[in-house]
Amino acid sequence: xxxxxxxxxxxxxKSGTSVKIECRSLDFQATTMFWYRQFPKKSLMLMAxxxxxxxxxxxxxxxxxxxxxxxxxLTLSTLTVTSAHPEDSxxxxxxxxxxxxxxxxxxxxxxxxxxxT
Amino acid sequence: AQSVTQLDSHVSVSxxxxxxLRCNYSSSYSPSLFWYVQxxxxxxxxxxxxxxxxxxxxxxxxxxxxxxKSETSFHLTKPSAHMSDAAEYFCVVSxxxxxxxLIWGAGTKLIIKP
Numbered sequence: 001x002x003x004x005x006x007x008x009x010x011x012x013x014k015s016g017t018s019v020k021i022e023c024r025s026l027d028f029q030a031t032t033m034f035w036y037r038q039f040p041k042k043s044l045m046l047m048a049x050x051x052x053x054x055x056x057x058x059x060x061x062x063x064x065x066x067x068x069x070x071x072x073x074l075t076l077s078t079l080t081v082t083s084a085h086p087e088d089s090x091x092x093x094x095x096x097x098x099x100x101x102x103x104x105x106x107x108x109x110x111x112x113x114x115x116x117t
Numbered sequence: 118a119q120s121v122t123q124l125d126s127h128v129s130v131s132x133x134x135x136x137x138l139r140c141n142y143s144s145s146y147s148p149s150l151f152w153y154v155q156x157x158x159x160x161x162x163x164x165x166x167x168x169x170x171x172x173x174x175x176x177x178x179x180x181x182x183x184x185x186k187s188e189t190s191f192h193l194t195k196p197s198a199h200m201s202d203a204a205e206y207f208c209v210v211s212x213x214x215x216x217x218x219l220i221w222g223a224g225t226k227l228i229i230k231p
Contacts, residue, residue, distance in 0.1 A: 110160035
């Protein structure tokens with residue numbers, strides 16, 4: 001149980017275009033989802049926390065107008081990178097937290113490799 | 118404030134020898150602690166977790182970790198390294214006072230020599 005999927009796994013886009021990444025909890029309801037960014041050979045950096053039905057909370061230094069997060073249902077959150085630039089190229093990972101029980105545990109998606117050319 | 122320190126950025130061991138990856142944490146509250154592994158260009162996999170039960174935690178692939186409150190440590194060990202263990206390992210803490218956000222260590226790259 002507790003499986004989280006991400007789509008796409010890899011995406012290449014041109015500079016100036018927008019890219020949407022989906023994060024789904026497949027077998028549980030996730031009231032809270034998290035979006036992370038991982039630079040090469042680095043640890044994960046939390047970008048934002050999204051709660052179902054409300055606005056996401058962004059970490060300091062993360063542009064909310066550039067990284068649009070929508071958490072419209074208990075099983076789906078999306079991250080849209082708007083007007084992407086090469087510096088946005090990175091590995092984006094989502095995680096989900098369930099509605100009960102293990103509030104301290106997050107379940108991670110496999111990640112999405114974004115390359116902006 | 119809570120923090121996680123992984124004391125070694127790289128650890129290199131020979132195949133068949135023991136593995137020790139060190140992790141120290143700082144937390145005002147009783148933490149939950151995790152070790153994750155990430156193989157090259159792959160997602161994260163949970164190795165094991167400590168959540169205030171037994172202090173010696175056994176995980177997958179022969180790994181285990183011991184929670185030592187007096188030393189604020191949660192070191193990861195394995196008796197005998199395999200080539201397939203080569204990966205990046207992250208020590209992570211979750212604490213109540215941060216709304217259970219995960220605080221990540223910088224990671225330790227485990228290199229296995231044949």
